[in-house]
Amino acid sequence: MPSLSDMNTDEVTKLADIAAAEQTHDAHVTNVETRPAFFEWLCRMGDTTLILGQRLSEWCGHGPALEEDIALTNTALDLIGHTQLWLGLAGEVENEGRSADQLAFLRDAFKFRNVLLVEVPNGDMGVTTMRQFLFDAFHYELLQRLTESSSPRVAEIAAKALKEVSYHVERSTDLVVRLGDGTPESHDRMQQALDILWSYTGDMFVSDGVDATMADAGIAPSPDTLREAWLARVEDVLDEATLKVPDNAFVHTGGKTGKHTEHLGYILSDMQFLQRAYPGASW
DSSP, X not given: OOOTGGGOTTHHHHHHHHHHHHTSOOHHHHOTTTHHHHHHHHHHHHHHHHHHHHHHHTTTTTOSSHHHHHXXXXXXXXXXXXXXXXXXHXXXXXXXXXXXXXXXXXXXXXXXXXXXGGGSOOOSHHHHHHHHHHHHHHHHXXXXXXXXXXXXXXXXXXXXXXHHHHHHHHHHHHHHHHHXXXXXXXXXXXXHHHHHHHHXXXXXXXXXXXXXXXXXXXXXXXXXXXXXXXXXXXXXHHHHTTOOOOOOOOOOOOXXXXXXXXXXXXXXXXXXXXXXXSTTOOO
């Protein structure tokens, strides 16, 4: 079974980070009262970066230009590296002997907890770029808050991930502005992408009992508290890109509780094929 760390070009660094994090005492990891919610929340974090990383990896070798091909692949690797850390910690919190790889490759779609936005097919570069920007803007705000988490392990992972996500959001912002305020065709494609994706963004800010438990414990902020900063950033960038926020109040929800689009099953059939075909296989 291919391991998540094998997929990452910074394997040695990531493994060293994990080893260092494991030496940090964190009472939240063994707290029986918050453990179920903590595990669920960690899966939401890890599943989201995993599915988006898998989506972006579909562009490897198919990008419209060499620079974009490499950039998308590197972003995918960054996200899969984050997944190794989040799901690795989830396995510890669950305390049932499951590794990050097992959580990634041995769960069915209804057990995944990623936000719906990352499931949306790549489409053209307009959709891929806009999806990345909308998520990056959210991801950046979330990680910034998580660096102040009462869980030392969460704060450490967030600090490491934030360094890479700071570049992600800078890059996707630049592309949205360049394409939105570019040629008539690039503008139209970016507006169409925004119209398609906007209704999926609300899922990122839905708060439930798991989020309330995490907020009460000081582990993570309630997602609904991130929307104002996210929206301010998004509206500023879209205004510069001469794009209009869709007048659509409908919101797709359910990803964080296991209710997914039809697309997730197809993603997992590709991602989990080797393990399903050869159970227990390893490099």
